[in-house]
Amino acid sequence: MSFRKVAVPLVAMVIFLALWELLVWANGWPNYIMASPSDLPAAYSRFWELFLVMGWQTLWRTVVGLLLAIAFGVLIGMIMGFSRTMRDALYPLLVGFNAIPKATVVPIVALLFVGAHDFNTILIAFMISFFPIAVSVSIGLSTLEPEYRDILRSLGASQSTIFWKIALPKTLPEFFGALKVAVTLAFIGTNLMEIVSPHGRGLGALFDSGKTNSDYPLMFAVLIALAFLGIVLYYVVVALEKVFAGWAERQPT
Amino acid sequence: MGEALIDIKGVTHAYATEAGPLPVLDNLNISVPEGGFVAVVGPSGCGKSTLTRLIAGLMKPDTGEVWLHGERVKSPRSTVGMAFQNPVLLEWRTILKNVMLPLEIVSTPMSKREQEERARHLLELVGLKGFEDKRPSELSGGMRQRASLCRSLIHKPEVLILDEPFGALDAFTREDLWQTMHRLKAEEPFTGVLITHDLRESIFLADQVVVLSGRPATTQYVMDIPREGIPTLDDLYTPEAADRLNILRHQIEIAQGRAPAEEAAE
Ligand SMILES: Nc1ncnc2c1ncn2[C@@H]1O[C@H](COP(=O)(O)OP(=O)(O)OP(=O)(O)O)[C@@H](O)[C@H]1O
Ligand SMILES: [Mg+2]
Numbered sequence: 427m428s429f430r431k432v433a434v435p436l437v438a439m440v441i442f443l444a445l446w447e448l449l450v451w452a453n454g455w456p457n458y459i460m461a462s463p464s465d466l467p468a469a470y471s472r473f474w475e476l477f478l479v480m481g482w483q484t485l486w487r488t489v490v491g492l493l494l495a496i497a498f499g500v501l502i503g504m505i506m507g508f509s510r511t512m513r514d515a516l517y518p519l520l521v522g523f524n525a526i527p528k529a530t531v532v533p534i535v536a537l538l539f540v541g542a543h544d545f546n547t548i549l550i551a552f553m554i555s556f557f558p559i560a561v562s563v564s565i566g567l568s569t570l571e572p573e574y575r576d577i578l579r580s581l582g583a584s585q586s587t588i589f590w591k592i593a594l595p596k597t598l599p600e601f602f603g604a605l606k607v608a609v610t611l612a613f614i615g616t617n618l619m620e621i622v623s624p625h626g627r628g629l630g631a632l633f634d635s636g637k638t639n640s641d642y643p644l645m646f647a648v649l650i651a652l653a654f655l656g657i658v659l660y661y662v663v664v665a666l667e668k669v670f671a672g673w674a675e676r677q678p679t
Numbered sequence: 680m681g682e683a684l685i686d687i688k689g690v691t692h693a694y695a696t697e698a699g700p701l702p703v704l705d706n707l708n709i710s711v712p713e714g715g716f717v718a719v720v721g722p723s724g725c726g727k728s729t730l731t732r733l734i735a736g737l738m739k740p741d742t743g744e745v746w747l748h749g750e751r752v753k754s755p756r757s758t759v760g761m762a763f764q765n766p767v768l769l770e771w772r773t774i775l776k777n778v779m780l781p782l783e784i785v786s787t788p789m790s791k792r793e794q795e796e797r798a799r800h801l802l803e804l805v806g807l808k809g810f811e812d813k814r815p816s817e818l819s820g821g822m823r824q825r826a827s828l829c830r831s832l833i834h835k836p837e838v839l840i841l842d843e844p845f846g847a848l849d850a851f852t853r854e855d856l857w858q859t860m861h862r863l864k865a866e867e868p869f870t871g872v873l874i875t876h877d878l879r880e881s882i883f884l885a886d887q888v889v890v891l892s893g894r895p896a897t898t899q900y901v902m903d904i905p906r907e908g909i910p911t912l913d914d915l916y917t918p919e920a921a922d923r924l925n926i927l928r929h930q931i932e933i934a935q936g937r938a939p940a941e942e943a944a945e
Contacts, residue, residue: 573767580735581784581834582755591783595771673771673814 491551503563554615562604566597683710690743705895718881721891757785760836766827821852
């Protein structure tokens with residue numbers, strides 16, 4: 427990685443923090459209206475242990491929810507991609523399910539499985555994020571040009587060989603595009619549940635406790651920590667994409 | 680004529696469409712002897728690609744039979760190689776790995792090293808030496824089509840089916856590839872069916888040209904092209920070649936319904 431690739435985003439981040447600080451300072455906002463970046467180190471150093479524990483909880487539940495979403499989304503996507511009838515049958519259901527704002531589902535799930543906090547959180551992260559994966563896989567498979575199938579099929583290859591050798595790799599770029607959306611969605615799902623459910627855990631619960639104690643710097647510190655985790659998750663997906671679907675990247679000419 | 684390697688006997692086929700059955704092939708008969716190379720020309724949409732899919736065993740005809748090497752074709756078989764107008768190379772593989780793809784499907788007595796040597800040799804024959812490790816996106820359309828030809832031959836198929844493989848290329852690249860085809864054929868014996876809409880291509884490459892009628896297609900006209908050795912592009916500009924092209928062009932006009940059929944009978 428070149429120096430430029432690291433330096434440019436870092437400088438952008440510093441400028442952003444400086445503008446934020448300036449905005450708060452210029453308006454003379456007290457920190458119960460808007461905390462400024464200079465309030466954050468104090469919040470982190472006071473609660474660093476909590477941040478690590480809660481951050482880890484948020485992270486693993488998001489990842490587990492996302493993995494389930496990948497497994498289920500790919501399965502549904504394959505079913506819809508290979509069968510016209512199943513696509514016609516499932517698509518409206520999926521669209522309807524996806525259209526329900528998940529914020530309304532969160533309290534229902536929280537009440538339905540009271541106490542099963544890990545399960546609830548993972549469930550919401552999963553429900554909110556499998557849709558783009560299912561759609562991208564099904565579109566990728568159903569738009570595969572027939573000639574691609576035919577070059578293998580004319581040699582007597584089985585459906586599963588065609589899937590592994592051609593259909594799956596060919597769908598990977600779309601899959602990763604969807605995964606980038608899904609990872610952000612799963613993260614939102616996790617946090618919704620953590621904030622809403624009573625006696626929750628994770629960064630969402632830490633945020634909630636900041637709210638009940640009117641600890642505004644803590645709330646902002648959680649926001650920044652969430653942003654950091656979000657960035658890490660996103661770039662993990664980007665790195666995986668480079669490894670598995672790097673061939674789809676256009677060479678700069 | 681000796682034993683036919685490809686024998687298409689009275690093949691009739693219709694597609695089921697929303698507007699009812701669409702007859703595409705009507706009692707079609709074509710037979711190609713071992714080592715022969717037949718070009719099939721006909722109006723657009725008359726059923727040429729359908730014919731290739733039937734020969735390859737990708738579909739079954741409604742009635743009639745397709746025989747390859749004395750065996751009735753009921754499903755795809757590994758003794759067939761195919762190339763299409765779209766080269767369909769896999770973007771995530773190098774050119775060499777693309778060419779070797781069929782060997783991952785069909786069983787072959789070749790060792791891994793022999794397989795790779797054969798792939799490299801074929802690539803050299805078509806003028807792609809030095810591009811083995813490139814990705815398809817780094818090649819021009821003509822180069823991709825060359826690679827696709829190598830892929831169709833890598834497993835030493837008895838039968839090569841080409842569906843307008845040069846259709847999307849410019850005239851110079853196309854003529855270049857015609858000569859490549861002759862080079863390949865001299866080294867790699869195969870029996871071939873070439874679908875094309877280029878009459879010059881048909882008389883340059885094939886030893887028999889079959890003109891199909893409009894949809895539903897049936898054999899309308901057959902022309903034998905005498906072959907002595909490898910032709911040169913100059914051979915396309917002789918009076919004999921001009922006569923052949925004229926006759927074929929006229930037959931196509933009849934097939935398209937643009938010229939009355941009686942005229943041709945004279
Ligand atoms: N899977 C299918 N279902 C229904 N109709 C089809 C199907 N495939 C082809 N057809 C129709 O059958 C006819 C013949 O198609 P085919 O592709 O064999 O023609 P072609 O001679 O190869 O045409 P071209 O010269 O344009 O390549 C066309 O009218 C086409 O619309
Ligand atoms: Mg066609």
